[in-house]
Amino acid sequence: MSQSINARRKLNPLQKLPLLIWLVLVWGALWQDFSAGNLLFGALIALAVSQVFYLPPIELSGRFNVLQAVIFLLWFLKQVTVASCQVLYWAVAKGPKIRNAVIAVPLRSPSDLLMTAVGHVLSLIPGSLVVEVDRGCATLYVHAMNAPTPESVERVRTGIQDIEARLITVMGTKEELAELRSERTGASMVAYADILKSPDQQDSDQQSPDQQKDLGEGQ
Structure with a gap:
């Protein structure tokens, strides 16, 4: 399991980008300091957090209107x-x-x-x-x-x-x-x-109340 997670991390580095940007912005907001040095330090911490704690990647749709x-x-x-x-x-x-x-x-x-x-x-x-x-x-x-x-x-x-x-x-x-x-x-x-839903469940949902009653009585 851990090997598959590590492989997925290496194969999809760009999927972490929105998360990393968000973590850096949160870091700057918490310190109320958006200087280049503080944001760079926040980026290093964000990279460390994303490597140590696995989080689901944010998948973008590829379009924004x-x-x-x-x-x-x-x-x-x-x-x-x-x-x-x-x-x-x-x-x-x-x-x-x-x-x-x-x-x-x-x-x-x-x-x-x-x-x-x-x-x-x-x-x-x-x-x-x-x-x-x-x-x-x-x-x-x-x-x-x-x-x-x-x-x-x-x-x-x-x-x-x-x-x-x-x-x-x-x-x-x-x-x-x-x-x-x-x-x-x-x-x-x-x-x-x-x-x-499975096909069986969908067929059961589409049955009429009389059909469902007949099935219940048969059981």
Whole structure:
């Protein structure tokens, strides 16, 4: 196992670059010193940390749409403003009577970068917070305020999946972008968790309630 990890490190040195840059920026921010000498020292520490402690590489999609990023930023600022007013209203008008929920949100992409981006956006918008991430099936578990009914839960889930869709337009892969465009022309969304289902499970899910009842009685 250790040999395969070391081989993968040597074969993919560029995959560490985003992580190293991020660690250097964090180092400079912690010391509040972005001088060349301090950043060079931070780079040496980042290299040492990445060699001693194995971390999953950040895989980039190879595309970044600047225009869509600007549109997303403006949309994000609007959402923060609207959500702040909503949370203020709920706190004043409903107080302890408000009903919250923890919602499982399956995502389209298994990309760690996209899952992390969606989680951070949710955490920055008042009223929602990621409490757990299932990387294996690309599912976020989100604590959402004011979700008392199944309809409101579905609205929250759809809103989070919309955040992922917006991020895909900014930095998703070409394949993810093509699937997103097919959704906009009428195709249904396919979550990564659904792709992981075995054919037997998918056939069972597609059976009618009467067929499932007959199978249960036969057993």
